[in-house]
Amino acid sequence: MSVEITEGGEVHIYGRGRLGSRPRIGILTSGGDCPGLNAVIRATTKTAYWLGYDVVGFRDGFEGLIDPIRYQVLSPRNTAGILIQGGTILGSTNKGRFAARIGESGRAEIDSKLIDRVAATIDRLQIEGLIVVGGDGSLSTALQFHEAGIPVVGVPKTIDNDLKCTAYTFGFNSAVLCCTDALDRLHTTAASHERVMVLEVMGRHTGWIALHGGIAGGADVILIPEIGWTYENILAKIKERREHGKNFTLIVVAEGAHLPSGGLVVDADGSQNKQVRLGGIGQVVTDHLEQMCDQDVRCVVLGHLQRGGGPTTFDRVLASEYGAHAVRLIIERKFGQMVCSDPPDICDVPIADAVDQIRTVDPNGSAVQTARAMGMCFGDTPGYQNPFVTTNEKRLSPLPKARDSTGV
Ligand code: F6P
16 A cells, blocks of 8 residues: 655655656545445546546545544546445445434534635545545435535435435335345244344435345335334234135334334434434334234344345446536536435436435335335235225326335
Protein backbone atom coordinates (compact mmCIF):
# COMPACT_ATOMS: atom_id res chain seq x y z
CA MET A 1 0.00 0.00 0.00
CA SER A 2 1.43 3.36 -0.96
CA VAL A 3 0.63 5.88 1.77
CA GLU A 4 1.16 9.57 1.25
CA ILE A 5 0.91 11.56 4.47
CA THR A 6 0.60 15.29 4.31
CA GLU A 7 0.57 17.43 7.41
CA GLY A 8 -0.51 21.01 7.11
CA GLY A 9 -1.74 22.48 10.36
CA GLU A 10 -3.96 19.85 11.96
CA VAL A 11 -4.94 18.19 8.66
CA HIS A 12 -3.75 14.63 8.14
CA ILE A 13 -4.32 13.01 4.76
CA TYR A 14 -3.85 9.31 4.23
CA GLY A 15 -4.18 8.76 0.51
CA ARG A 16 -3.81 5.48 -1.30
CA GLY A 17 -2.93 5.72 -4.99
CA ARG A 18 -1.75 8.71 -7.03
CA LEU A 19 -4.07 11.58 -7.86
CA GLY A 20 -3.82 12.50 -11.53
CA SER A 21 -4.55 15.77 -13.26
CA ARG A 22 -8.01 14.84 -14.53
CA PRO A 23 -11.11 16.35 -12.86
CA ARG A 24 -12.24 14.37 -9.82
CA ILE A 25 -15.41 12.80 -8.51
CA GLY A 26 -15.63 11.59 -4.91
CA ILE A 27 -17.65 8.64 -3.65
CA LEU A 28 -18.39 7.17 -0.22
CA THR A 29 -20.61 4.38 1.11
CA SER A 30 -22.42 5.10 4.36
CA GLY A 31 -24.82 3.40 6.79
CA GLY A 32 -25.49 -0.32 7.09
CA ASP A 33 -23.85 -2.23 4.27
CA CYS A 34 -25.83 -4.19 1.71
CA PRO A 35 -25.26 -6.23 -1.44
CA GLY A 36 -24.60 -4.00 -4.46
CA LEU A 37 -22.41 -1.29 -2.88
CA ASN A 38 -19.36 -2.53 -4.77
CA ALA A 39 -21.37 -2.67 -7.97
CA VAL A 40 -22.15 1.05 -7.56
CA ILE A 41 -18.49 1.85 -6.85
CA ARG A 42 -17.42 -0.08 -9.95
CA ALA A 43 -20.06 1.49 -12.20
CA THR A 44 -19.15 4.98 -10.99
CA THR A 45 -15.44 4.37 -11.54
CA LYS A 46 -15.82 2.90 -15.02
CA THR A 47 -18.32 5.53 -16.18
CA ALA A 48 -16.17 8.36 -14.82
CA TYR A 49 -13.04 6.89 -16.39
CA TRP A 50 -14.51 6.83 -19.89
CA LEU A 51 -15.79 10.39 -19.46
CA GLY A 52 -12.35 11.66 -18.45
CA TYR A 53 -12.72 11.83 -14.66
CA ASP A 54 -10.77 10.29 -11.79
CA VAL A 55 -12.60 8.84 -8.79
CA VAL A 56 -11.58 9.29 -5.17
CA GLY A 57 -13.19 6.80 -2.78
CA PHE A 58 -13.43 8.01 0.82
CA ARG A 59 -13.02 5.40 3.55
CA ASP A 60 -15.56 4.42 6.23
CA GLY A 61 -18.51 6.53 5.20
CA PHE A 62 -18.36 10.23 6.01
CA GLU A 63 -15.63 9.59 8.57
CA GLY A 64 -12.96 9.44 5.85
CA LEU A 65 -13.71 13.04 4.85
CA ILE A 66 -12.02 14.54 7.92
CA ASP A 67 -9.67 13.95 10.77
CA PRO A 68 -7.80 12.21 9.27
CA ILE A 69 -8.81 12.37 5.61
CA ARG A 70 -8.64 8.82 4.24
CA TYR A 71 -9.14 8.02 0.60
CA GLN A 72 -8.24 5.57 -2.11
CA VAL A 73 -7.91 6.51 -5.77
CA LEU A 74 -10.20 4.18 -7.72
CA SER A 75 -9.58 2.94 -11.24
CA PRO A 76 -11.10 0.38 -13.59
CA ARG A 77 -8.11 -1.78 -12.70
CA ASN A 78 -8.46 -1.76 -8.90
CA THR A 79 -12.25 -2.12 -9.03
CA ALA A 80 -12.14 -5.07 -11.44
CA GLY A 81 -13.97 -8.12 -10.12
CA ILE A 82 -15.88 -6.34 -7.32
CA LEU A 83 -19.25 -6.41 -9.10
CA ILE A 84 -20.18 -9.70 -7.49
CA GLN A 85 -18.71 -9.02 -4.04
CA GLY A 86 -20.85 -8.24 -1.01
CA GLY A 87 -19.99 -5.46 1.46
CA THR A 88 -18.05 -2.40 0.37
CA ILE A 89 -14.36 -2.06 -0.46
CA LEU A 90 -14.52 1.48 0.99
CA GLY A 91 -15.90 0.47 4.39
CA SER A 92 -19.01 1.95 6.00
CA THR A 93 -20.48 2.91 9.33
CA ASN A 94 -24.01 3.61 10.57
CA LYS A 95 -22.91 5.58 13.62
CA GLY A 96 -20.36 8.25 14.46
CA ARG A 97 -20.09 12.01 14.03
CA PHE A 98 -22.27 12.19 10.93
CA ALA A 99 -25.34 10.20 12.06
CA ALA A 100 -28.34 12.35 11.13
CA ARG A 101 -31.37 10.13 11.59
CA ILE A 102 -33.17 9.63 14.91
CA GLY A 103 -36.16 7.29 15.09
CA GLU A 104 -38.54 7.05 12.14
CA SER A 105 -38.30 10.61 10.89
CA GLY A 106 -36.33 12.80 13.30
CA ARG A 107 -33.29 14.62 11.94
CA ALA A 108 -30.19 15.47 13.97
CA GLU A 109 -28.27 18.56 12.90
CA ILE A 110 -24.65 17.85 12.03
CA ASP A 111 -22.20 20.17 13.80
CA SER A 112 -21.56 23.06 11.38
CA LYS A 113 -17.83 22.98 12.19
CA LEU A 114 -17.70 19.39 10.89
CA ILE A 115 -19.50 20.42 7.72
CA ASP A 116 -17.03 23.28 7.21
CA ARG A 117 -14.17 20.84 7.47
CA VAL A 118 -15.81 18.52 4.93
CA ALA A 119 -16.12 21.50 2.57
CA ALA A 120 -12.41 22.21 3.08
CA THR A 121 -11.56 18.59 2.17
CA ILE A 122 -13.65 18.77 -0.99
CA ASP A 123 -11.82 22.00 -1.96
CA ARG A 124 -8.39 20.72 -1.00
CA LEU A 125 -8.77 17.56 -3.09
CA GLN A 126 -10.51 19.47 -5.90
CA ILE A 127 -13.52 17.15 -5.91
CA GLU A 128 -16.12 18.41 -8.40
CA GLY A 129 -18.94 16.40 -6.88
CA LEU A 130 -19.36 13.84 -4.11
CA ILE A 131 -21.55 10.76 -4.53
CA VAL A 132 -23.10 9.66 -1.23
CA VAL A 133 -24.38 6.09 -1.37
CA GLY A 134 -26.66 5.58 1.60
CA GLY A 135 -30.08 5.11 3.15
CA ASP A 136 -32.30 7.81 4.59
CA GLY A 137 -29.95 8.63 7.48
CA SER A 138 -26.89 9.07 5.26
CA LEU A 139 -28.89 10.97 2.67
CA SER A 140 -30.16 13.30 5.43
CA THR A 141 -26.51 14.06 6.13
CA ALA A 142 -25.88 14.54 2.40
CA LEU A 143 -28.79 16.97 2.32
CA GLN A 144 -27.16 19.04 5.07
CA PHE A 145 -23.94 19.08 3.02
CA HIS A 146 -25.93 20.29 0.02
CA GLU A 147 -27.61 23.00 2.11
CA ALA A 148 -24.11 24.14 3.14
CA GLY A 149 -23.03 24.41 -0.51
CA ILE A 150 -21.05 21.16 -0.81
CA PRO A 151 -21.64 19.58 -4.25
CA VAL A 152 -23.29 16.22 -3.50
CA VAL A 153 -25.58 13.75 -5.22
CA GLY A 154 -27.26 10.74 -3.59
CA VAL A 155 -27.64 7.07 -4.48
CA PRO A 156 -30.37 5.20 -2.54
CA LYS A 157 -29.20 2.09 -0.77
CA THR A 158 -30.82 -0.13 1.85
CA ILE A 159 -32.13 -3.65 2.22
CA ASP A 160 -35.19 -2.09 3.92
CA ASN A 161 -36.50 -0.46 0.68
CA ASP A 162 -37.95 2.30 2.84
CA LEU A 163 -36.76 5.35 0.90
CA LYS A 164 -39.37 7.59 -0.66
CA CYS A 165 -39.31 8.60 -4.34
CA THR A 166 -37.79 5.38 -5.61
CA ALA A 167 -39.52 2.12 -6.43
CA TYR A 168 -36.44 0.17 -5.34
CA THR A 169 -33.28 0.67 -3.38
CA PHE A 170 -30.51 -1.72 -4.32
CA GLY A 171 -29.85 -4.41 -1.71
CA PHE A 172 -33.56 -5.03 -1.16
CA ASN A 173 -33.88 -7.71 -3.81
CA SER A 174 -30.85 -9.55 -2.41
CA ALA A 175 -32.31 -9.43 1.11
CA VAL A 176 -35.64 -10.74 -0.16
CA LEU A 177 -33.83 -13.62 -1.85
CA CYS A 178 -32.19 -14.46 1.48
CA CYS A 179 -35.59 -14.44 3.22
CA THR A 180 -37.13 -16.55 0.45
CA ASP A 181 -34.32 -19.07 0.62
CA ALA A 182 -34.76 -19.32 4.41
CA LEU A 183 -38.50 -19.95 3.99
CA ASP A 184 -37.85 -22.63 1.35
CA ARG A 185 -35.60 -24.39 3.83
CA LEU A 186 -37.93 -23.92 6.78
CA HIS A 187 -40.80 -25.29 4.71
CA THR A 188 -39.38 -28.80 4.52
CA THR A 189 -38.35 -29.06 8.15
CA ALA A 190 -41.64 -27.51 9.36
CA ALA A 191 -43.61 -30.03 7.29
CA SER A 192 -41.53 -32.99 8.49
CA HIS A 193 -42.01 -32.12 12.16
CA GLU A 194 -45.47 -30.58 11.87
CA ARG A 195 -44.26 -27.40 13.49
CA VAL A 196 -44.99 -23.73 13.44
CA MET A 197 -41.85 -21.87 12.32
CA VAL A 198 -41.45 -18.15 13.00
CA LEU A 199 -38.90 -16.31 10.84
CA GLU A 200 -37.86 -12.83 12.00
CA VAL A 201 -36.54 -10.59 9.23
CA MET A 202 -35.10 -7.07 9.11
CA GLY A 203 -36.68 -4.00 7.54
CA ARG A 204 -36.62 -1.46 10.36
CA HIS A 205 -39.99 0.29 10.63
CA THR A 206 -41.37 -1.13 7.37
CA GLY A 207 -42.51 -4.56 6.22
CA TRP A 208 -41.13 -4.65 2.66
CA ILE A 209 -38.74 -7.57 3.20
CA ALA A 210 -41.31 -9.59 5.17
CA LEU A 211 -44.02 -8.92 2.58
CA HIS A 212 -42.02 -9.68 -0.56
CA GLY A 213 -40.05 -12.52 1.04
CA GLY A 214 -43.25 -13.93 2.51
CA ILE A 215 -45.00 -13.97 -0.85
CA ALA A 216 -41.97 -15.39 -2.68
CA GLY A 217 -41.39 -18.04 -0.02
CA GLY A 218 -45.04 -19.01 0.41
CA ALA A 219 -45.47 -17.93 4.03
CA ASP A 220 -48.86 -18.54 5.65
CA VAL A 221 -48.76 -15.55 8.01
CA ILE A 222 -46.97 -12.23 7.45
CA LEU A 223 -46.72 -9.72 10.30
CA ILE A 224 -45.63 -6.20 9.35
CA PRO A 225 -45.54 -2.80 11.08
CA GLU A 226 -48.17 -1.38 8.72
CA ILE A 227 -50.93 -3.85 9.70
CA GLY A 228 -52.13 -4.49 13.26
CA TRP A 229 -52.53 -8.14 14.27
CA THR A 230 -53.62 -10.40 17.13
CA TYR A 231 -52.47 -13.79 18.38
CA GLU A 232 -56.05 -15.07 18.12
CA ASN A 233 -56.10 -14.36 14.38
CA ILE A 234 -52.81 -16.18 13.88
CA LEU A 235 -54.17 -19.16 15.81
CA ALA A 236 -57.29 -19.13 13.65
CA LYS A 237 -55.04 -19.42 10.58
CA ILE A 238 -53.05 -22.28 12.11
CA LYS A 239 -56.35 -24.04 12.91
CA GLU A 240 -57.74 -23.44 9.43
CA ARG A 241 -54.61 -24.97 7.89
CA ARG A 242 -54.89 -28.03 10.11
CA GLU A 243 -58.51 -28.45 9.07
CA HIS A 244 -57.22 -28.57 5.51
CA GLY A 245 -54.65 -31.21 6.43
CA LYS A 246 -51.68 -28.81 6.65
CA ASN A 247 -50.14 -29.53 10.01
CA PHE A 248 -47.41 -26.91 9.77
CA THR A 249 -47.37 -23.14 9.43
CA LEU A 250 -44.75 -20.64 8.29
CA ILE A 251 -44.87 -17.18 9.88
CA VAL A 252 -42.69 -14.26 8.78
CA VAL A 253 -42.46 -11.37 11.19
CA ALA A 254 -40.79 -8.04 10.42
CA GLU A 255 -38.50 -6.85 13.21
CA GLY A 256 -40.44 -3.57 13.37
CA ALA A 257 -43.93 -5.12 13.62
CA HIS A 258 -45.86 -3.76 16.59
CA LEU A 259 -47.03 -6.18 19.26
CA PRO A 260 -50.83 -6.37 19.74
CA SER A 261 -50.27 -4.10 22.76
CA GLY A 262 -48.75 -1.54 20.37
CA GLY A 263 -45.15 -1.77 21.56
CA LEU A 264 -41.98 -2.49 19.61
CA VAL A 265 -39.50 -5.18 20.62
CA VAL A 266 -36.04 -3.62 20.81
CA ASP A 267 -32.60 -5.07 21.19
CA ALA A 268 -31.05 -1.77 22.26
CA ASP A 269 -32.65 1.55 23.10
CA GLY A 270 -32.00 4.61 20.99
CA SER A 271 -30.40 7.38 22.97
CA GLN A 272 -27.87 10.17 22.43
CA ASN A 273 -28.82 10.57 18.77
CA LYS A 274 -28.63 6.82 18.17
CA GLN A 275 -31.21 4.82 16.28
CA VAL A 276 -33.21 2.33 18.29
CA ARG A 277 -32.01 -1.21 17.47
CA LEU A 278 -34.94 -3.46 16.66
CA GLY A 279 -34.92 -7.21 17.24
CA GLY A 280 -36.43 -9.99 19.31
CA ILE A 281 -40.05 -10.00 18.19
CA GLY A 282 -39.66 -13.44 16.60
CA GLN A 283 -38.94 -15.02 19.97
CA VAL A 284 -41.73 -13.06 21.67
CA VAL A 285 -44.26 -14.31 19.09
CA THR A 286 -42.86 -17.83 19.35
CA ASP A 287 -43.12 -17.95 23.16
CA HIS A 288 -46.65 -16.61 23.07
CA LEU A 289 -47.89 -19.03 20.41
CA GLU A 290 -46.24 -21.98 22.12
CA GLN A 291 -48.38 -21.30 25.19
CA MET A 292 -51.54 -20.97 23.13
CA CYS A 293 -51.31 -23.97 20.79
CA ASP A 294 -50.44 -27.64 21.13
CA GLN A 295 -47.77 -27.62 18.42
CA ASP A 296 -44.04 -27.12 18.61
CA VAL A 297 -43.14 -23.54 17.70
CA ARG A 298 -39.59 -22.60 16.73
CA CYS A 299 -37.98 -19.25 15.99
CA VAL A 300 -35.28 -18.37 13.44
CA VAL A 301 -33.78 -14.89 13.31
CA LEU A 302 -32.28 -14.17 9.90
CA GLY A 303 -30.37 -11.07 11.08
CA HIS A 304 -27.32 -9.86 9.19
CA LEU A 305 -27.35 -12.81 6.79
CA GLN A 306 -29.76 -10.57 4.87
CA ARG A 307 -27.07 -7.95 4.43
CA GLY A 308 -24.17 -10.25 3.61
CA GLY A 309 -23.08 -11.91 0.38
CA GLY A 310 -23.15 -10.77 -3.19
CA PRO A 311 -25.96 -8.95 -4.99
CA THR A 312 -28.65 -10.65 -7.06
CA THR A 313 -28.69 -10.02 -10.80
CA PHE A 314 -31.48 -7.46 -10.25
CA ASP A 315 -29.39 -5.56 -7.72
CA ARG A 316 -26.28 -5.73 -9.93
CA VAL A 317 -28.17 -4.06 -12.75
CA LEU A 318 -29.88 -1.50 -10.51
CA ALA A 319 -26.64 -0.61 -8.70
CA SER A 320 -24.82 -0.23 -12.02
CA GLU A 321 -27.55 2.02 -13.38
CA TYR A 322 -27.48 4.11 -10.20
CA GLY A 323 -23.68 4.49 -10.28
CA ALA A 324 -23.61 5.54 -13.94
CA HIS A 325 -26.50 7.98 -13.48
CA ALA A 326 -24.85 9.56 -10.42
CA VAL A 327 -21.77 10.39 -12.51
CA ARG A 328 -24.03 11.97 -15.08
CA LEU A 329 -25.67 14.14 -12.41
CA ILE A 330 -22.27 15.45 -11.32
CA ILE A 331 -21.19 16.23 -14.85
CA GLU A 332 -24.50 18.04 -15.38
CA ARG A 333 -23.95 19.78 -12.02
CA LYS A 334 -27.37 18.67 -10.76
CA PHE A 335 -26.31 18.75 -7.13
CA GLY A 336 -28.69 17.95 -4.29
CA GLN A 337 -30.39 15.31 -6.44
CA MET A 338 -30.86 11.61 -5.67
CA VAL A 339 -30.88 8.94 -8.35
CA CYS A 340 -34.09 6.93 -8.32
CA SER A 341 -35.86 4.08 -10.04
CA ASP A 342 -39.19 4.65 -11.76
CA PRO A 343 -39.44 1.45 -13.79
CA PRO A 344 -38.40 1.14 -16.53
CA ASP A 345 -36.53 4.43 -16.13
CA ILE A 346 -33.75 5.70 -13.92
CA CYS A 347 -34.23 9.34 -13.07
CA ASP A 348 -33.56 11.72 -10.18
CA VAL A 349 -35.38 13.75 -7.54
CA PRO A 350 -34.28 16.30 -4.92
CA ILE A 351 -32.71 14.49 -1.95
CA ALA A 352 -34.94 16.67 0.25
CA ASP A 353 -38.06 14.98 -1.17
CA ALA A 354 -36.75 11.51 -0.42
CA VAL A 355 -35.69 11.85 3.19
CA ASP A 356 -38.46 13.73 4.98
CA GLN A 357 -40.20 10.48 5.94
CA ILE A 358 -39.87 6.76 5.27
CA ARG A 359 -41.88 4.90 2.64
CA THR A 360 -44.10 2.28 4.22
CA VAL A 361 -46.04 -0.62 2.74
CA ASP A 362 -49.51 0.38 1.54
CA PRO A 363 -51.93 -2.02 3.32
CA ASN A 364 -54.22 -1.68 0.28
CA GLY A 365 -51.44 -2.01 -2.29
CA SER A 366 -51.26 -4.76 -4.84
CA ALA A 367 -48.71 -6.94 -3.00
CA VAL A 368 -50.84 -7.08 0.16
CA GLN A 369 -54.00 -7.65 -1.85
CA THR A 370 -52.35 -10.43 -3.84
CA ALA A 371 -51.21 -12.12 -0.65
CA ARG A 372 -54.68 -11.85 0.86
CA ALA A 373 -56.29 -13.13 -2.35
CA MET A 374 -54.11 -16.25 -2.08
CA GLY A 375 -55.21 -16.81 1.50
CA MET A 376 -52.16 -15.46 3.30
CA CYS A 377 -52.93 -14.02 6.72
CA PHE A 378 -51.72 -10.66 8.08
CA GLY A 379 -53.10 -11.38 11.53
CA ASP A 380 -55.73 -8.66 11.28
CA THR A 381 -58.74 -10.87 10.52
CA PRO A 382 -59.69 -14.35 11.76
CA GLY A 383 -60.57 -15.80 8.37
CA TYR A 384 -60.13 -15.53 4.63
CA GLN A 385 -61.35 -12.36 3.00
CA ASN A 386 -60.80 -11.98 -0.71
CA PRO A 387 -59.89 -8.35 -1.31
CA PHE A 388 -60.89 -8.52 -4.96
CA VAL A 389 -64.52 -9.32 -4.19
CA THR A 390 -66.90 -6.92 -2.47
CA THR A 391 -68.60 -8.72 0.41
CA ASN A 392 -72.16 -7.70 -0.40
CA GLU A 393 -72.41 -7.95 -4.12
CA LYS A 394 -69.75 -10.56 -4.90
CA ARG A 395 -68.39 -8.32 -7.62
CA LEU A 396 -64.74 -7.67 -8.38
CA SER A 397 -63.61 -4.52 -6.60
CA PRO A 398 -61.50 -1.96 -8.55
CA LEU A 399 -57.84 -2.84 -8.92
CA PRO A 400 -55.47 -0.83 -6.73
CA LYS A 401 -54.21 2.15 -8.69
CA ALA A 402 -50.93 1.65 -10.50
CA ARG A 403 -47.80 2.10 -8.39
CA ASP A 404 -49.70 2.57 -5.15
CA SER A 405 -47.44 0.12 -3.39
CA THR A 406 -44.27 1.91 -4.44
CA GLY A 407 -45.33 5.38 -3.40
CA VAL A 408 -43.83 6.83 -6.58
O1 F6P B 1 -31.14 -0.50 7.73
C1 F6P B 1 -30.61 -1.76 7.50
C2 F6P B 1 -30.71 -2.62 8.72
O2 F6P B 1 -30.16 -3.88 8.42
C3 F6P B 1 -32.10 -2.73 9.33
O3 F6P B 1 -32.93 -3.62 8.63
C4 F6P B 1 -31.76 -3.15 10.73
O4 F6P B 1 -32.77 -2.78 11.64
C5 F6P B 1 -30.49 -2.41 11.02
O5 F6P B 1 -29.92 -2.06 9.77
C6 F6P B 1 -29.48 -3.19 11.81
O6 F6P B 1 -28.39 -2.35 12.07
P1 F6P B 1 -27.03 -2.86 12.72
O7 F6P B 1 -26.18 -3.38 11.59
O8 F6P B 1 -26.46 -1.64 13.34
O9 F6P B 1 -27.35 -3.95 13.69
